[in-house]
Amino acid sequence: MNRRDFLKKSIAATTLIAGPGFLLSSCKGNLRSELMNIDKISGTHKDLDPAGYKILYYASLAPSGHNSQPWFVRIISKTHWIIGSDKDRWLRTVDGSNREVLLSLGAFVENLVQAARVFGYTAQTTVIAKDRFDPEVVTVRLLKTKATDIPLHRMVDRRTVKSHMLSRELKVSDINDFSKLVDDHLFYFPAGTHHAELMAKEAVENFKIQFDNEKAMAEAADWTRLREDDVKKYRDGLTTDGMEITGLAGWYVRHFMDNKDVMGKTFRDKGIEKIEKQVKQGAGWLVITSAGNSVTDLIETGRRFQRMALTAREKMIAIHPMTQTLEEQQGQKNIKENHDTGMIPQFMLRVGYLDRYPDPVTLRRPVEWFIKS
Ligand SMILES: Cc1cc2nc3c(=O)[nH]c(=O)nc-3n(C[C@H](O)[C@H](O)[C@H](O)COP(=O)(O)O)c2cc1C
DSSP, X not given: OOHHHHHHHHHHHHHHHHOTTTTOSOSSOOHHHHHSOGGGOOOOOTTSOHHHHHHHHHHTTOOOGGGOOOXXXXXXXXXXXXXXXXXXXXXXXXTTTOHHHHHHHHHHHHHHHHHHHHTTEEEEEEEXXXXXXXXXXXXXXXXXXXXXXXXXXXXXXXXXXXXXOOOOOOOHHHHHHHHHHTTTOEXXXXXXXXXXXXXXXXXXXXXXXXXXXXXXXXXXXXXXXOSHHHHHHHOOSBOTTTTTOOHXXXXXXXXXXXXXXXXXXXXXXXXXXXXXXXXXXXXXXXXXXXXXXXXXXXXXXXXXXXHHHTTTGGGXXXXXXXXXXXXXHHHHHHHHHHSOTTOEEEEEEEEEEOSSOOOOOOOOOOGGGSEEO
Protein backbone atom coordinates (compact mmCIF):
# COMPACT_ATOMS: atom_id res chain seq x y z
CA MET A 1 0.00 0.00 0.00
CA ASN A 2 1.48 3.38 -0.95
CA ARG A 3 1.27 6.47 1.24
CA ARG A 4 -1.68 7.96 -0.64
CA ASP A 5 -3.65 4.72 -0.35
CA PHE A 6 -2.77 4.50 3.33
CA LEU A 7 -3.96 8.05 3.99
CA LYS A 8 -7.06 7.49 1.91
CA LYS A 9 -7.98 4.34 3.83
CA SER A 10 -7.27 5.82 7.26
CA ILE A 11 -9.36 8.90 6.60
CA ALA A 12 -12.11 6.70 5.18
CA ALA A 13 -12.13 4.53 8.28
CA THR A 14 -12.29 7.52 10.60
CA THR A 15 -14.99 9.34 8.72
CA LEU A 16 -17.10 6.24 8.18
CA ILE A 17 -16.90 5.41 11.88
CA ALA A 18 -18.25 8.88 12.57
CA GLY A 19 -21.30 7.68 10.69
CA PRO A 20 -24.56 9.36 9.84
CA GLY A 21 -24.75 11.64 12.83
CA PHE A 22 -21.53 13.40 11.96
CA LEU A 23 -21.84 16.84 10.39
CA LEU A 24 -25.42 16.27 9.35
CA SER A 25 -25.46 19.51 7.44
CA SER A 26 -23.96 17.70 4.49
CA CYS A 27 -21.14 19.24 2.48
CA LYS A 28 -23.31 19.53 -0.62
CA GLY A 29 -26.81 20.41 -1.73
CA ASN A 30 -29.58 17.94 -2.37
CA LEU A 31 -29.31 16.74 -5.97
CA ARG A 32 -32.83 15.35 -5.82
CA SER A 33 -34.38 18.79 -5.45
CA GLU A 34 -31.93 20.24 -7.96
CA LEU A 35 -32.53 17.66 -10.72
CA MET A 36 -36.07 16.51 -10.02
CA ASN A 37 -37.72 19.72 -8.96
CA ILE A 38 -41.43 18.98 -9.06
CA ASP A 39 -42.11 22.26 -10.87
CA LYS A 40 -40.00 21.01 -13.76
CA ILE A 41 -42.16 18.02 -14.59
CA SER A 42 -43.95 19.72 -17.41
CA GLY A 43 -41.86 17.45 -19.65
CA THR A 44 -43.38 16.07 -22.81
CA HIS A 45 -43.09 13.04 -25.02
CA LYS A 46 -44.41 12.88 -28.56
CA ASP A 47 -46.52 9.77 -27.84
CA LEU A 48 -48.01 11.00 -24.54
CA ASP A 49 -50.45 13.63 -23.35
CA PRO A 50 -49.05 15.98 -20.67
CA ALA A 51 -51.14 14.08 -18.08
CA GLY A 52 -49.73 10.75 -19.27
CA TYR A 53 -46.20 12.10 -18.87
CA LYS A 54 -46.95 13.24 -15.33
CA ILE A 55 -48.57 9.93 -14.39
CA LEU A 56 -45.40 8.10 -15.44
CA TYR A 57 -43.24 10.61 -13.58
CA TYR A 58 -45.10 9.89 -10.34
CA ALA A 59 -44.99 6.13 -11.02
CA SER A 60 -41.21 6.35 -11.30
CA LEU A 61 -40.88 7.67 -7.75
CA ALA A 62 -41.49 4.08 -6.62
CA PRO A 63 -38.78 2.36 -4.56
CA SER A 64 -36.70 -0.48 -6.01
CA GLY A 65 -33.91 -2.79 -4.86
CA HIS A 66 -30.54 -0.96 -5.24
CA ASN A 67 -32.63 1.84 -6.81
CA SER A 68 -32.22 -0.13 -10.04
CA GLN A 69 -35.57 1.15 -11.40
CA PRO A 70 -36.15 -2.08 -13.34
CA TRP A 71 -39.01 -0.72 -15.44
CA PHE A 72 -39.63 0.35 -18.99
CA VAL A 73 -42.91 1.48 -20.52
CA ARG A 74 -44.00 0.68 -24.05
CA ILE A 75 -46.53 3.17 -25.40
CA ILE A 76 -49.09 1.44 -27.61
CA SER A 77 -51.28 4.54 -27.67
CA LYS A 78 -51.86 7.57 -25.44
CA THR A 79 -54.16 5.48 -23.25
CA HIS A 80 -52.70 1.99 -23.66
CA TRP A 81 -49.29 1.16 -22.16
CA ILE A 82 -47.28 -1.91 -21.27
CA ILE A 83 -45.11 -1.92 -18.15
CA GLY A 84 -42.03 -4.00 -18.78
CA SER A 85 -39.17 -5.49 -16.82
CA ASP A 86 -35.82 -4.20 -18.09
CA LYS A 87 -33.37 -7.12 -18.15
CA ASP A 88 -30.41 -4.74 -18.10
CA ARG A 89 -31.60 -3.66 -14.65
CA TRP A 90 -32.07 -7.06 -13.04
CA LEU A 91 -29.97 -7.87 -9.97
CA ARG A 92 -28.94 -11.26 -11.25
CA THR A 93 -26.81 -12.20 -8.22
CA VAL A 94 -28.81 -11.09 -5.19
CA ASP A 95 -32.21 -11.36 -6.89
CA GLY A 96 -31.66 -14.26 -9.28
CA SER A 97 -35.37 -15.18 -9.26
CA ASN A 98 -36.52 -11.62 -10.10
CA ARG A 99 -38.68 -11.56 -6.98
CA GLU A 100 -37.57 -8.05 -6.03
CA VAL A 101 -37.82 -6.84 -9.63
CA LEU A 102 -41.53 -7.73 -9.60
CA LEU A 103 -42.11 -6.23 -6.14
CA SER A 104 -40.54 -3.00 -7.42
CA LEU A 105 -42.69 -3.08 -10.56
CA GLY A 106 -45.70 -3.55 -8.26
CA ALA A 107 -44.77 -0.38 -6.37
CA PHE A 108 -44.45 1.42 -9.73
CA VAL A 109 -47.93 0.20 -10.75
CA GLU A 110 -49.45 1.40 -7.45
CA ASN A 111 -48.06 4.91 -7.88
CA LEU A 112 -49.27 4.88 -11.49
CA VAL A 113 -52.82 3.87 -10.55
CA GLN A 114 -53.07 6.48 -7.78
CA ALA A 115 -51.56 9.27 -9.90
CA ALA A 116 -53.88 8.42 -12.82
CA ARG A 117 -56.92 9.05 -10.58
CA VAL A 118 -55.65 12.52 -9.76
CA PHE A 119 -55.41 13.33 -13.48
CA GLY A 120 -58.92 12.02 -14.15
CA TYR A 121 -58.27 8.45 -15.27
CA THR A 122 -59.00 5.00 -13.98
CA ALA A 123 -55.96 2.89 -14.81
CA GLN A 124 -57.12 -0.65 -15.54
CA THR A 125 -54.17 -2.97 -15.03
CA THR A 126 -53.77 -6.61 -16.05
CA VAL A 127 -50.78 -8.81 -15.28
CA ILE A 128 -49.79 -10.46 -18.57
CA ALA A 129 -46.44 -12.03 -17.63
CA LYS A 130 -46.64 -15.77 -16.97
CA ASP A 131 -43.03 -16.08 -15.98
CA ARG A 132 -40.85 -13.92 -13.70
CA PHE A 133 -38.46 -13.31 -16.62
CA ASP A 134 -41.04 -12.23 -19.21
CA PRO A 135 -40.18 -8.76 -20.53
CA GLU A 136 -43.77 -7.49 -20.68
CA VAL A 137 -45.46 -7.63 -17.29
CA VAL A 138 -48.57 -5.44 -16.90
CA THR A 139 -50.88 -3.76 -19.40
CA VAL A 140 -52.44 -0.43 -18.50
CA ARG A 141 -55.52 1.11 -20.08
CA LEU A 142 -56.49 4.61 -19.06
CA LEU A 143 -60.23 5.31 -18.97
CA LYS A 144 -61.45 8.88 -18.54
CA THR A 145 -63.24 9.45 -15.25
CA LYS A 146 -63.78 12.18 -12.64
CA ALA A 147 -60.53 13.32 -11.01
CA THR A 148 -60.02 12.19 -7.41
CA ASP A 149 -58.17 14.21 -4.82
CA ILE A 150 -55.33 11.90 -3.77
CA PRO A 151 -52.31 13.65 -2.22
CA LEU A 152 -49.58 13.32 -4.85
CA HIS A 153 -47.05 14.77 -2.41
CA ARG A 154 -47.08 11.37 -0.67
CA MET A 155 -45.27 9.92 -3.68
CA VAL A 156 -42.82 12.80 -3.80
CA ASP A 157 -42.07 12.74 -0.08
CA ARG A 158 -41.88 8.97 0.51
CA ARG A 159 -38.42 7.61 1.11
CA THR A 160 -36.52 4.77 2.74
CA VAL A 161 -35.13 5.81 6.14
CA LYS A 162 -32.48 3.79 7.97
CA SER A 163 -31.15 5.99 10.79
CA HIS A 164 -32.32 7.65 13.99
CA MET A 165 -35.29 5.36 14.61
CA LEU A 166 -36.77 5.62 18.10
CA SER A 167 -37.40 2.51 20.17
CA ARG A 168 -41.02 3.38 21.05
CA GLU A 169 -43.40 0.58 20.04
CA LEU A 170 -45.68 1.22 17.06
CA LYS A 171 -49.17 2.33 18.08
CA VAL A 172 -51.96 -0.18 17.56
CA SER A 173 -53.86 2.37 15.49
CA ASP A 174 -50.87 2.76 13.12
CA ILE A 175 -50.47 -1.00 12.78
CA ASN A 176 -54.18 -1.33 12.05
CA ASP A 177 -54.02 1.40 9.39
CA PHE A 178 -51.02 -0.29 7.75
CA SER A 179 -52.68 -3.67 7.98
CA LYS A 180 -55.77 -2.46 6.10
CA LEU A 181 -53.59 -1.03 3.33
CA VAL A 182 -51.85 -4.38 2.81
CA ASP A 183 -55.11 -6.34 2.95
CA ASP A 184 -54.14 -7.87 6.32
CA HIS A 185 -50.94 -9.49 5.00
CA LEU A 186 -48.98 -7.88 7.82
CA PHE A 187 -47.19 -9.05 10.97
CA TYR A 188 -45.60 -6.79 13.55
CA PHE A 189 -42.84 -8.02 15.85
CA PRO A 190 -42.03 -5.34 18.46
CA ALA A 191 -38.37 -4.79 19.37
CA GLY A 192 -37.22 -7.03 22.18
CA THR A 193 -39.56 -9.90 21.35
CA HIS A 194 -38.01 -13.25 20.51
CA HIS A 195 -39.06 -13.06 16.87
CA ALA A 196 -37.73 -9.52 16.43
CA GLU A 197 -34.39 -10.58 17.89
CA LEU A 198 -34.26 -13.49 15.46
CA MET A 199 -35.00 -11.22 12.53
CA ALA A 200 -32.28 -8.79 13.59
CA LYS A 201 -29.80 -11.65 13.95
CA GLU A 202 -30.72 -13.07 10.53
CA ALA A 203 -30.43 -9.61 8.94
CA VAL A 204 -26.86 -9.22 10.21
CA GLU A 205 -25.83 -12.82 9.45
CA ASN A 206 -27.13 -12.73 5.89
CA PHE A 207 -25.69 -9.29 5.31
CA LYS A 208 -22.30 -10.69 6.30
CA ILE A 209 -22.75 -13.66 3.96
CA GLN A 210 -23.49 -11.24 1.15
CA PHE A 211 -20.52 -9.07 2.03
CA ASP A 212 -18.32 -12.16 1.72
CA ASN A 213 -19.73 -12.94 -1.70
CA GLU A 214 -17.53 -11.34 -4.35
CA LYS A 215 -20.24 -11.56 -7.02
CA ALA A 216 -22.82 -9.83 -4.82
CA MET A 217 -20.31 -7.13 -3.92
CA ALA A 218 -19.37 -6.63 -7.56
CA GLU A 219 -23.05 -6.24 -8.39
CA ALA A 220 -23.51 -3.69 -5.60
CA ALA A 221 -20.38 -1.85 -6.79
CA ASP A 222 -21.84 -1.79 -10.31
CA TRP A 223 -24.94 -0.07 -8.98
CA THR A 224 -23.01 2.35 -6.79
CA ARG A 225 -22.83 5.97 -7.93
CA LEU A 226 -20.29 7.82 -5.82
CA ARG A 227 -19.15 10.71 -7.99
CA GLU A 228 -21.59 13.55 -8.57
CA ASP A 229 -21.00 13.22 -12.33
CA ASP A 230 -22.16 9.59 -12.23
CA VAL A 231 -25.17 10.41 -10.07
CA LYS A 232 -26.23 12.98 -12.64
CA LYS A 233 -25.40 10.77 -15.60
CA TYR A 234 -27.28 7.65 -14.47
CA ARG A 235 -29.92 8.99 -12.05
CA ASP A 236 -30.27 5.58 -10.40
CA GLY A 237 -28.36 3.25 -8.09
CA LEU A 238 -26.86 3.56 -4.64
CA THR A 239 -25.57 7.02 -3.79
CA THR A 240 -23.88 8.15 -0.58
CA ASP A 241 -27.07 10.03 0.32
CA GLY A 242 -29.21 6.95 -0.33
CA MET A 243 -26.85 4.83 1.78
CA GLU A 244 -27.08 7.53 4.46
CA ILE A 245 -23.33 8.12 4.47
CA THR A 246 -23.69 11.79 5.28
CA GLY A 247 -21.63 14.79 6.33
CA LEU A 248 -17.86 14.57 6.17
CA ALA A 249 -17.97 10.81 5.60
CA GLY A 250 -20.21 11.31 2.56
CA TRP A 251 -17.97 14.07 1.27
CA TYR A 252 -14.90 11.90 1.68
CA VAL A 253 -16.46 8.87 -0.01
CA ARG A 254 -17.75 10.96 -2.92
CA HIS A 255 -14.37 12.55 -3.53
CA PHE A 256 -11.78 9.95 -2.64
CA MET A 257 -13.35 6.53 -3.10
CA ASP A 258 -14.32 4.79 -6.27
CA ASN A 259 -16.51 1.80 -7.10
CA LYS A 260 -13.56 -0.56 -6.65
CA ASP A 261 -13.30 0.60 -3.01
CA VAL A 262 -16.89 -0.56 -2.40
CA MET A 263 -15.48 -4.08 -2.65
CA GLY A 264 -12.60 -3.30 -0.28
CA LYS A 265 -12.26 -4.34 3.36
CA THR A 266 -12.83 -0.87 4.84
CA PHE A 267 -16.15 -0.40 3.10
CA ARG A 268 -17.29 -3.92 4.02
CA ASP A 269 -16.24 -3.64 7.68
CA LYS A 270 -17.90 -0.27 8.09
CA GLY A 271 -21.01 -1.55 6.32
CA ILE A 272 -21.32 -4.44 8.77
CA GLU A 273 -20.76 -2.13 11.77
CA LYS A 274 -23.49 0.11 10.46
CA ILE A 275 -25.97 -2.74 10.01
CA GLU A 276 -25.21 -4.07 13.50
CA LYS A 277 -25.96 -0.62 14.89
CA GLN A 278 -29.11 -0.18 12.80
CA VAL A 279 -30.76 -3.44 13.88
CA LYS A 280 -30.47 -2.34 17.51
CA GLN A 281 -32.59 0.74 16.76
CA GLY A 282 -36.28 1.08 16.10
CA ALA A 283 -39.65 -0.28 17.07
CA GLY A 284 -39.13 -3.74 15.63
CA TRP A 285 -40.06 -5.40 12.37
CA LEU A 286 -42.96 -5.55 9.96
CA VAL A 287 -43.29 -8.50 7.63
CA ILE A 288 -45.50 -8.43 4.55
CA THR A 289 -46.46 -11.87 3.33
CA SER A 290 -48.18 -13.30 0.30
CA ALA A 291 -50.12 -16.52 -0.17
CA GLY A 292 -48.29 -17.44 -3.38
CA ASN A 293 -45.22 -16.70 -5.42
CA SER A 294 -46.69 -16.10 -8.87
CA VAL A 295 -46.00 -12.96 -10.91
CA THR A 296 -49.47 -11.70 -9.93
CA ASP A 297 -48.78 -12.35 -6.22
CA LEU A 298 -45.53 -10.39 -6.39
CA ILE A 299 -47.00 -7.44 -8.31
CA GLU A 300 -49.88 -7.32 -5.83
CA THR A 301 -47.49 -7.49 -2.86
CA GLY A 302 -45.37 -4.65 -4.29
CA ARG A 303 -48.57 -2.62 -4.64
CA ARG A 304 -49.58 -3.37 -1.06
CA PHE A 305 -46.15 -2.41 0.26
CA GLN A 306 -46.30 0.87 -1.62
CA ARG A 307 -49.81 1.71 -0.37
CA MET A 308 -48.48 1.36 3.14
CA ALA A 309 -45.18 3.16 2.47
CA LEU A 310 -47.05 6.15 1.01
CA THR A 311 -48.66 6.80 4.40
CA ALA A 312 -45.57 6.23 6.56
CA ARG A 313 -44.28 9.78 6.50
CA GLU A 314 -47.47 11.35 7.90
CA LYS A 315 -47.23 8.84 10.74
CA MET A 316 -43.54 9.76 11.24
CA ILE A 317 -42.66 6.09 10.73
CA ALA A 318 -39.38 5.18 9.06
CA ILE A 319 -39.40 2.05 6.88
CA HIS A 320 -36.16 0.25 6.07
CA PRO A 321 -36.43 -2.90 3.92
CA MET A 322 -33.69 -5.36 4.88
CA THR A 323 -33.82 -7.97 2.19
CA GLN A 324 -30.60 -9.98 2.58
CA THR A 325 -32.37 -12.64 4.68
CA LEU A 326 -34.78 -13.26 1.82
CA GLU A 327 -31.97 -13.31 -0.74
CA GLU A 328 -29.53 -15.74 0.86
CA GLN A 329 -30.00 -19.51 1.06
CA GLN A 330 -29.33 -19.59 4.80
CA GLY A 331 -31.96 -16.92 5.47
CA GLN A 332 -34.48 -18.62 3.20
CA LYS A 333 -33.89 -21.96 4.94
CA ASN A 334 -34.36 -20.51 8.43
CA ILE A 335 -37.49 -18.70 7.37
CA LYS A 336 -38.94 -21.86 5.84
CA GLU A 337 -38.33 -23.76 9.06
CA ASN A 338 -39.99 -21.06 11.17
CA HIS A 339 -43.08 -20.28 9.13
CA ASP A 340 -46.20 -22.07 7.93
CA THR A 341 -46.42 -22.73 4.24
CA GLY A 342 -48.95 -20.50 2.55
CA MET A 343 -47.53 -17.46 4.34
CA ILE A 344 -44.52 -16.39 2.33
CA PRO A 345 -42.56 -13.40 3.69
CA GLN A 346 -41.91 -10.96 0.84
CA PHE A 347 -40.79 -7.84 2.74
CA MET A 348 -38.81 -7.70 5.98
CA LEU A 349 -39.00 -4.12 7.17
CA ARG A 350 -37.25 -2.53 10.09
CA VAL A 351 -39.50 0.26 11.36
CA GLY A 352 -39.54 3.01 13.96
CA TYR A 353 -40.85 6.46 14.74
CA LEU A 354 -38.69 9.46 13.93
CA ASP A 355 -38.46 12.87 15.56
CA ARG A 356 -37.52 14.47 12.27
CA TYR A 357 -38.37 13.01 8.87
CA PRO A 358 -35.59 13.56 6.32
CA ASP A 359 -36.38 14.59 2.75
CA PRO A 360 -35.98 12.12 -0.11
CA VAL A 361 -32.55 12.01 -1.70
CA THR A 362 -32.47 9.24 -4.31
CA LEU A 363 -32.79 10.14 -7.97
CA ARG A 364 -34.94 8.77 -10.77
CA ARG A 365 -34.42 8.56 -14.49
CA PRO A 366 -36.54 11.07 -16.43
CA VAL A 367 -39.65 9.58 -18.04
CA GLU A 368 -38.24 9.78 -21.57
CA TRP A 369 -35.33 7.54 -20.53
CA PHE A 370 -37.59 4.59 -19.71
CA ILE A 371 -40.09 4.88 -22.54
CA LYS A 372 -39.84 2.44 -25.44
CA SER A 373 -42.08 3.47 -28.28
C1 LIG B 1 -37.93 -4.94 -3.19
C2 LIG B 1 -37.06 -3.97 -2.45
C3 LIG B 1 -35.99 -4.42 -1.69
C4 LIG B 1 -35.19 -3.51 -0.99
N1 LIG B 1 -34.17 -3.98 -0.20
C5 LIG B 1 -33.40 -3.11 0.51
C6 LIG B 1 -32.36 -3.58 1.37
O1 LIG B 1 -32.13 -4.77 1.52
N2 LIG B 1 -31.63 -2.66 2.06
C7 LIG B 1 -31.86 -1.32 1.93
O2 LIG B 1 -31.16 -0.53 2.58
N3 LIG B 1 -32.84 -0.85 1.13
C8 LIG B 1 -33.61 -1.70 0.42
N4 LIG B 1 -34.62 -1.24 -0.39
C9 LIG B 1 -34.82 0.22 -0.51
C10 LIG B 1 -34.18 0.74 -1.80
O3 LIG B 1 -32.79 0.74 -1.71
C11 LIG B 1 -34.73 2.15 -2.08
O4 LIG B 1 -36.09 2.04 -2.33
C12 LIG B 1 -34.06 2.81 -3.26
O5 LIG B 1 -32.70 3.05 -3.02
C13 LIG B 1 -34.75 4.16 -3.58
O6 LIG B 1 -34.74 4.98 -2.45
P1 LIG B 1 -36.07 5.56 -1.80
O7 LIG B 1 -36.88 4.41 -1.28
O8 LIG B 1 -35.60 6.46 -0.68
O9 LIG B 1 -36.82 6.29 -2.86
C14 LIG B 1 -35.44 -2.12 -1.08
C15 LIG B 1 -36.53 -1.67 -1.86
C16 LIG B 1 -37.34 -2.57 -2.53
C17 LIG B 1 -38.51 -2.07 -3.34
